[in-house]
Amino acid sequence: MRIRSFLLLLLALPVIYGVLIAVAELPPYGMPDNPVHNQVSERYISDALDDTGVLNMVTAIVLDYRAYDTMFETIVLFTATLAVVITLKTRKGEGER
Amino acid sequence: MKELFGKLIMNYPYFAAAILFMIGALTVLTRSDLLKKLIGINIMESAIFLIFVAGGNIRGGVAPLLSKANSGAVYVNPLPSALMLTGIVVSVSVTAFALALIVRLHRAYGTIDLQRIAELRSEVAMDDSNHHT
Numbered sequence: 001m002r003i004r005s006f007l008l009l010l011l012a013l014p015v016i017y018g019v020l021i022a023v024a025e026l027p028p029y030g031m032p033d034n035p036v037h038n039q040v041s042e043r044y045i046s047d048a049l050d051d052t053g054v055l056n057m058v059t060a061i062v063l064d065y066r067a068y069d070t071m072f073e074t075i076v077l078f079t080a081t082l083a084v085v086i087t088l089k090t091r092k093g094e095g096e097r
Numbered sequence: 098m099k100e101l102f103g104k105l106i107m108n109y110p111y112f113a114a115a116i117l118f119m120i121g122a123l124t125v126l127t128r129s130d131l132l133k134k135l136i137g138i139n140i141m142e143s144a145i146f147l148i149f150v151a152g153g154n155i156r157g158g159v160a161p162l163l164s165k166a167n168s169g170a171v172y173v174n175p176l177p178s179a180l181m182l183t184g185i186v187v188s189v190s191v192t193a194f195a196l197a198l199i200v201r202l203h204r205a206y207g208t209i210d211l212q213r214i215a216e217l218r219s220e221v222a223m224d225d226s227n228h229h230t
Contacts, residue, residue, distance in 0.1 A: 016119075019115050019119070020101065020105065020115075021101070022115075023104075023105060023108055023111045023112050023115050024101050024104035024105050024108065025104070026108055026111050028104075028107050028108065029107060029108045029109070029110055029111065029151065029154070029156075030154055030155055030156030030157075031155070031156070032155050032158075032171060034152075036152050036153055036174055036177070037153075037155070037174055040176065041153075041174045041175065041176050044175055044176060045161065045172050045175070048163075048175075049163055055162060055163040055164065056161070056162050056163075057161035057162070057163070057172070057175035058161060058175045058178050058179050058182070060175075061175055061176060061179035062179045062182055062183075066179065069183060070183075073183060073186050076186060076187060076190055077186060077189075077190060079190075080189075080190030080191075080193055080194055081193070083194050083197070084193050084194055084196075084197040087194070087197040087198060087200075087201055088197050088200060088201065
């Protein structure tokens with residue numbers, strides 16, 4: 001058992017090292033010139049008020065720019081509720097065990 | 098090596114997300130209790146939310162709310178936060194359905210331990226094969 005866990009640790013070490021390298025090579029956290037802050041978010045920040053008239057930019061994106069996404073999101077929620085109800089429903093005679 | 102640790106400390110939210118993801122994956126793979134597996138999946142989802150929202154952050158930036166007090170300030174990226182709202186809805190739906198399936202399994206087998214369910218199923222299969230021969 002001890003040999004087995006030692007071998008597993010030996011297998012896990014390269015994976016852990018790879019993850020650490022990947023985290024270290026990501027763009028530095030919190031810098032304004034990271035590739036995430038490209039023209040898309042600049043456009044949202046500069047034009048959200050003129051386009052939608054909303055002061056909160058997250059709300060403007062969720063409910064105006066991506067309104068279809070949010071609309072079909074409600075269908076996801078509805079389907080999940082339906083699936084839960086169908087899964088938990090029992091016929092009258094079936095009863096609990 | 099020292100350079101690697103410096104970069105890791107600079108990227109500490111991504112590092113925390115990676116550790117959270119590994120904890121969740123280990124929980125899913127090694128626990129046989131179905132509820133614990135579901136908790137592991139939820140921990141992995143939290144790690145993904147964390148890495149997305151942290152990626153959109155700017156040091157010294159303010160929340161993306163337009164107001165007189167924020168004029169001239171640097172706003173953080175509003176797009177990852179908006180996308181993660183969508184992700185949270187999906188995560189809640191998946192969790193609800195998984196919990197319903199666990200309740201159903203508990204009704205059928207009287208336990209939510211995967212090991213125990215496999216034993217019960219193999220006993221039933223053995224009984225069946227004995228019956229036929």
